[in-house]
Amino acid sequence: MLEQRYFRDILGQFTTGVVLVTTQTPRGLTGMAFNSFTSVSLNPPLVALCAAHTSSTWPHIRAAGEFAVSILGEGQEELCKTFSTHGAERFAGHAWERTHAGHPVPADTLGWLDCRIETIYQAGDHELVVAEAVEGAVTDSGGPLVFHGGRITALPA
Numbered sequence: 401m402l403e404q405r406y407f408r409d410i411l412g413q414f415t416t417g418v419v420l421v422t423t424q425t426p427r428g429l430t431g432m433a434f435n436s437f438t439s440v441s442l443n444p445p446l447v448a449l450c451a452a453h454t455s456s457t458w459p460h461i462r463a464a465g466e467f468a469v470s471i472l473g474e475g476q477e478e479l480c481k482t483f484s485t486h487g488a489e490r491f492a493g494h495a496w497e498r499t500h501a502g503h504p505v506p507a508d509t510l511g512w513l514d515c516r517i518e519t520i521y522q523a524g525d526h527e528l529v530v531a532e533a534v535e536g537a538v539t540d541s542g543g544p545l546v547f548h549g550g551r552i553t554a555l556p557a
């Protein structure tokens with residue numbers, strides 16, 4: 401069996417983008433950073449992400465049943481850190497806009513999707529969440545924020 405640290409090191413060789421998953425709940429705004437986001441199906445439009453059982457934020461998003469995905473751009477490292485730090489005040493100190501469904505997205509996001517949770521599969525220590533994308537927009541043409549080798553960075557110029 402693969403040793404966990406080595407498994408993570410191998411996966412770190414695979415470069416991903418970073419998204420924020422945010423939602424409006426009856427108790428206020430909530431959200432967290434994900435790199436396990438991926439497209440799944442074009443027709444119907446489906447996306448997926450994996451949420452750790454240890455996350456204290458994910459159960460609130462799951463209970464809401466819907467969320468916005470915002471794709472982070474270069475220069476948004478701090479926003480990513482805030483949205484991955486347990487207990488951080490996540491929505492202070494940044495400009496936010498609302499999606500059609502009313503979820504908050506950073507004003508400078510590269511693009512966003514409004515999603516409705518369709519199916520959740522239990523998968524080891526994570527939940528594999530499949531959601532339908534119901535609305536969305538491309539909002540900026542800048543470069544992406546990328547996650548590689550455990551580092552949050554921009555693409556080399």
Ligand SMILES: Cc1cc2nc3c(=O)[nH]c(=O)nc-3n(C[C@H](O)[C@H](O)[C@H](O)COP(=O)(O)O)c2cc1C
Pocket residue numbers: 418431432433434435436437449450451452454455456457458480481483484485486487547552
């Ligand atoms: C670049 C990056 C990618 C992340 N991707 C995921 C992910 O795909 N799934 C996940 O459950 N947590 C992921 N996290 C960690 C969560 O964002 C973090 O554990 C969570 O926000 C902690 O706060 P919470 O306990 O309030 O949920 C990622 C963190 C970073 C910095």
